[in-house]
Amino acid sequence: MALAFFFYFSGVIVLTSVLVVALRNPIYSAISLLIMFFHVAGLYVTLHAEFLAAVQIIVYAGAILVLYLFVVMLLNVKREERYHAQFPLAALLGVTILTEVLMLAILRGFSSEPLPTPGGAGQADQATGNTETIGEVLYSTYLFPFEVASLILLVAMIGAIVLAKKNLGEHEL
Amino acid sequence: MIPLSYYVILSAIVFVTGLVGVLIRRNIIIILLSVELMLNATNINFVAFSQYFQNVAGQVFVFFTLTVAAAEVAVGLAIIIALYRSKSSINVDEFQLLKW
Numbered sequence: 001m002a003l004a005f006f007f008y009f010s011g012v013i014v015l016t017s018v019l020v021v022a023l024r025n026p027i028y029s030a031i032s033l034l035i036m037f038f039h040v041a042g043l044y045v046t047l048h049a050e051f052l053a054a055v056q057i058i059v060y061a062g063a064i065l066v067l068y069l070f071v072v073m074l075l076n077v078k079r080e081e082r083y084h085a086q087f088p089l090a091a092l093l094g095v096t097i098l099t100e101v102l103m104l105a106i107l108r109g110f111s112s113e114p115l116p117t118p119g120g121a122g123q124a125d126q127a128t129g130n131t132e133t134i135g136e137v138l139y140s141t142y143l144f145p146f147e148v149a150s151l152i153l154l155v156a157m158i159g160a161i162v163l164a165k166k167n168l169g170e171h172e173l
Numbered sequence: 174m175i176p177l178s179y180y181v182i183l184s185a186i187v188f189v190t191g192l193v194g195v196l197i198r199r200n201i202i203i204i205l206l207s208v209e210l211m212l213n214a215t216n217i218n219f220v221a222f223s224q225y226f227q228n229v230a231g232q233v234f235v236f237f238t239l240t241v242a243a244a245e246v247a248v249g250l251a252i253i254i255a256l257y258r259s260k261s262s263i264n265v266d267e268f269q270l271l272k273w
Binding site: 002003006010013014017018020021026029030033036037040043044047048049051052055056059060063064067068071072074075087090091094097098101102105106130133134137138141142145149152153155156157159160161163164166 | 174175178179181182183185186187189190191192193194196197198200202203205206207209210213216217220221223224229230232233235236237239240241242243244245246247248250251252253254255257258263
């Protein structure tokens with residue numbers, strides 16, 4: 001049963017991620033990325049990461065993708081030629097590398113014995129829920145990275161406002 | 174229980190798809206979408222290993238990746254708008270000011 005769910009989710013994820021790259025219209029690409037985000041969230045649920053599944057849908061599907069669609073409609077681009085001129089070479093190299101990666105993953109992945117599970121900080125407690133455990137680890141062990149993440153968001157916000165401002169450089173900054 | 178290698182293979186396929194998208198597409202919006210694909214591939218890996226080792230540190234790192242993705246989208250789309258204003262195009266072949 002779990003295997004069936006995994007193959008459904010992974011099949012849709014692979015299909016939609018190929019469509020993101022292959023489709024001609026940016027809006028269709030964004031919509032197929034949306035479907036991919038929902039199925040990644042489903043995969044997280046099967047992995048017992050319910051909090052991340054909710055965050056995936058709220059932040060990725062709700063915020064990031066809407067921003068993409070907004071910009072696509074703002075720019076109103078005409079259709080243009082999709083691929084670079086060196087597409088045949090790139091396709092050849094990509095297929096080669098993909099085959100290599102898959103060969104390595106299959107040959108190595110199934111032969112090794114299971115890895116030892118180390119203990120330590122952030123050991124998941126089965127008694128408490130997923131969200132509580134993440135919150136405890138996030139605000140104790142990873143408090144400093146959390147603050148740095150808030151700084152990154154502040155810098156991104158200021159940077160986006162400055163970059164998208166009109167007449168950049170003509171007025172005093 | 175699904176073997177860990179299945180998740181690694183899935184993540185590798187999605188990552189390589191995103192990489193190919195960054196390399197072959199000319200539309201700069203599709204290039205940013207492909208970067209999102211690659212970030213999602215790493216997130217799948219993080220969550221799978223977090224479940225495998227019974228350690229939530231991996232999920233915390235997915236949280237940080239999400240932050241970086243949001244920042245990247247905000248700045249990237251602002252850059253796209255600025256570029257479109259100066260060139261009236263979002264084709265990456267048009268932007269060759271730094272090329273020599």
